[in-house]
Amino acid sequence: xxxxxxxxxxxxxxxxxxxxxxxxxxxxxxxxxxxxxxxxxxxxxxxxxxxxxxxxxxxxxxxxxxxxxxxxxxxxxxxxxxxxxxxxxxxxxxxxxxxxxxxxxxxxxxxxxxxxxxxxxxxxxxxxxxxxxxxxxxxxxxxxxxxxxxxxxxxxxxxxxxxxxxxxxxxxxxxxxxxxxxxxxxxxxxxxxxxxxxxxxxxxxxxxxxxxxxxxxxxxxxxxxxxxxxxxxxxxxxxxxxxxxxxxxxxxxxxxxxxxxxxxxxxxxxxxxxxxxxxxxxxxxxxxxxxxxxxxxxxxxxxxxxxxxxxxxxxxxxxxxxxxxxxxxxxxxxxxxxxxxxxxxxx
Amino acid sequence: xxxxxxxxxxxxxxxxxxxxxxxxxxxxxxxxxxxxxxxxxxxxxxxxxxxxxxxxxxxxxxxxxxxxxxxxxxxxxxxxxxxxxxxxxxxxxxxxxxxxxxxxxxxxxxxxxxxxxxxxxxxxxxxxxxxxxxxxxxxxxxxxxxxxxxxxxxxxxxxxxxxxxxxxxxxxxxxxxxxxxxxxxx
Numbered sequence: 001x002x003x004x005x006x007x008x009x010x011x012x013x014x015x016x017x018x019x020x021x022x023x024x025x026x027x028x029x030x031x032x033x034x035x036x037x038x039x040x041x042x043x044x045x046x047x048x049x050x051x052x053x054x055x056x057x058x059x060x061x062x063x064x065x066x067x068x069x070x071x072x073x074x075x076x077x078x079x080x081x082x083x084x085x086x087x088x089x090x091x092x093x094x095x096x097x098x099x100x101x102x103x104x105x106x107x108x109x110x111x112x113x114x115x116x117x118x119x120x121x122x123x124x125x126x127x128x129x130x131x132x133x134x135x136x137x138x139x140x141x142x143x144x145x146x147x148x149x150x151x152x153x154x155x156x157x158x159x160x161x162x163x164x165x166x167x168x169x170x171x172x173x174x175x176x177x178x179x180x181x182x183x184x185x186x187x188x189x190x191x192x193x194x195x196x197x198x199x200x201x202x203x204x205x206x207x208x209x210x211x212x213x214x215x216x217x218x219x220x221x222x223x224x225x226x227x228x229x230x231x232x233x234x235x236x237x238x239x240x241x242x243x244x245x246x247x248x249x250x251x252x253x254x255x256x257x258x259x260x261x262x263x264x265x266x267x268x269x270x271x272x273x274x275x276x277x278x279x280x281x282x283x284x285x286x287x288x289x290x291x292x293x294x295x296x297x298x299x300x301x302x303x304x305x306x307x308x309x310x311x312x313x314x315x316x317x318x319x320x321x322x323x324x325x326x327x328x329x330x331x332x333x334x335x336x337x338x339x340x341x342x343x344x345x346x347x
Numbered sequence: 348x349x350x351x352x353x354x355x356x357x358x359x360x361x362x363x364x365x366x367x368x369x370x371x372x373x374x375x376x377x378x379x380x381x382x383x384x385x386x387x388x389x390x391x392x393x394x395x396x397x398x399x400x401x402x403x404x405x406x407x408x409x410x411x412x413x414x415x416x417x418x419x420x421x422x423x424x425x426x427x428x429x430x431x432x433x434x435x436x437x438x439x440x441x442x443x444x445x446x447x448x449x450x451x452x453x454x455x456x457x458x459x460x461x462x463x464x465x466x467x468x469x470x471x472x473x474x475x476x477x478x479x480x481x482x483x484x485x486x487x488x489x490x491x492x493x494x495x496x497x498x499x500x501x502x503x504x505x506x507x508x509x510x511x512x513x514x515x516x517x518x519x520x521x522x523x524x525x526x527x528x529x530x531x532x533x
Contacts, residue, residue, distance in 0.1 A: 053477045175392065183396060187403060187410050187467075190392075194469035342408045342450075 018180070033317060038159045040324065042166030043201060044208045049167050063168040067160070084231055192332075192339050199331045204324055207242060213287050214241040214279065218251065221275040227255050228262055237276075241283070242320050244303050248283075252276035298326060366416055366464075369437040373414060375488045383481050390470040396457035405454045409444030411467030418461025423454045433458065445471055446489055 045066065052062035166173075174193065181189040215238015222230035237251030252273060259269040298306075303323060310322030370376045370384055379387065391414070396402060402413060405425045413420075415438050421430040422440065431453060434440055440455060445468050457463075475482030 050477050054479070175390075178392060183394060183400060183402070186392075186394065186465075187408070190467055190469065191408065191410055197469075339408075 033314070034155065034158050035162060036321065037155075037317075038162030038166055040204060040321075041159070042163045042170060044205050045163070046167060046170065046201070047205070059171070060168055063164060066167070067164060081231065188339060188343050192335055195335045195339065196331050199335070200328055203327050203331070207324060210283065210287055211238045211242050214238050214251075214283055217279050217282070218276070221279060222255055222272070225268065225271055225275060227268070227272065228258055229254075233258070239320065242323065243307055244323060245300070246307060246319075248276060248280045298323065298330065302326060369414065369416065372437055373439050374492055375412075375439075375442065375485055378484055378488060379481070383484070386474070386478060386481060387466070387485075390466070390474060392465040392467070392470075394463050394465060396461045396463060398457055398459050400457045402455040402457060402461075402463065403441070403451050405452065406450050409441060409449055409451045410469070411445045411465060411471070412439055412442035413455070414439045414464045414466065416462040416464060418463070419458040420461060420463075421456045421458045423456060424452075425454065442489065442492070444468060446486075446493075 049059070049062045049066050052065050053059055055062075057065065178186065178190055178193065215235055218237035219230055219234025222234055227233065233251075233255045236254060237248075240247040240251040243250070255272045255276070256269045259265050259272055303326070306322040306326040307319050310318035310320075310325070312318070314321070367381075367384055367388070370387065371379070376384060376387060394413075396418070402420065403409065405423075415434055415436055417436055420434045420438075420440065422432045422434065423430055441451065443449065444451070445466065448468055471482070471485065475486070
């Protein structure tokens with residue numbers, strides 16, 4: 001077949017394949033979430049696999065070595081943390097510390113009755129209300145862990161599987177994508193993809209490292225303060241830190257709630273608030289300038305809007321991915337405009 | 348024929364072998380071994396152009412070089428619209444942007460239906476990162492070609508300064524070696 005005709009045919013086939021894939025993904029939104037998460041993780045870990053590749057291994061072997069390393073670390077962490085996690089789940093379910101909680105609530109109720117009785121709050125049964133809410137909260141969390149088990153397992157199997165192939169074949173996938181770009185826009189697309197790769201890579205990796213650093217620091221701080229469920233709350237604080245402005249507050253709230261309602265310790269709650277303020281200041285003044293120096297600058301209003309829209313569309317995951325996604329769109333637009341100006345497509 | 352081909356476990360692809368020979372004939376890749384050439388092949392972008400299609404335009408940003416597998420390519424400048432040169436199978440053009448990422452100094456147009464391989468700066472950088480030994484070999488070869496051209500230009504300037512001879516006459520003395528033919532700063 002003559003090259004030009006085979007080229008047109010190949011391009012049509014590629015476009016049709018891509019359109020079908022997008023349609024399929026839109027029909028199954030759960031798959032889209034998995035792919036997005038796997039893609040971002042692969043993007044973050046790509047330099048580590050490349051660093052292994054530099055030692056002389058093939059890409060496949062490097063990816064396998066990286067996965068073996070991750071599995072070993074995960075295995076060690078699971079064997080160390082399983083008893084802790086189990087205890088924390090059980091404590092959460094049984095509502096341990098309820099005696100102390102009752103005392104705090106009774107004291108609080110006495111204060112409310114004495115000071116606010118004149119506005120009709122004297123008859124309110126705080127203990128019953130809080131117990132109802134507490135039972136609902138702990139049941140919801142435990143039910144989520146137990147009943148969503150299948151979905152969690154599906155994610156735990158599928159996401160690493162996808163990450164493996166994105167890491168191993170990512171380069172070929174990128175080449176295939178570039179291959180379907182028409183000749184006239186081919187160099188432009190390659191140039192754009194390269195610049196985006198650098199900017200976006202720096203941004204995502206710095207955000208991820210920052211979240212991990214914040215999570216570890218929060219876990220250590222909560223452990224030192226003797227807060228129950230320090231591991232869950234620390235991990236949650238690290239993840240929540242990915243959401244600007246709202247994240248640090250959202251991360252501190254569960255710890256404060258546990259201190260107040262579970263331990264019944266107001267001093268501990270204040271210590272937690274202080275610890276989170278110190279953590280946030282350390283993050284802003286020390287960790288972020290070191291890690292996020294090459295990041296994408298986004299206007300605060302844009303960030304807030306992105307978080308709200310992300311939350312509305314995809315819930316918690318949407319809020320977590322809102323800022324990286326906005327950063328991605330900004331980089332694409334910015335680089336497209338800069339690069340487009342250099343090419344004479346109108347000729 | 349290697350052992351796997353002998354056992355019938357690997358297909359003997361004549362076109363692939365011919366293309367590898369073409370790659371080896373290019374000065375930038377002439378020092379590379381079989382496995383190194385295979386690594387380079389993996390990062391090349393295969394493109395197909397119909398007759399009259401523009402490959403790149405003068406003054407646009409250049410990302411790298413092109414190697415012609417089959418077909419003929421004309422090199423033109425905007426002001427003249429005349430073909431400066433015509434390149435065919437196994438020849439290459441536009442290699443300097445691999446190093447400086449500068450803009451193209453001429454336009455390349457496919458004269459006949461062409462099958463061309465592109466070798467670009469981002470891929471070269473990535474190759475240097477993951478296989479520094481191979482990357483250094485390629486960059487050194489590129490530097491050698493540029494060095495050779497610089498010497499040729501120096502010789503020309505020297506001749507002009509000392510003898511005042513017109514450039515057309517001196518050009519014959521500093522004609523590039525055969526291995527350099529087909530390579531133009533685009």
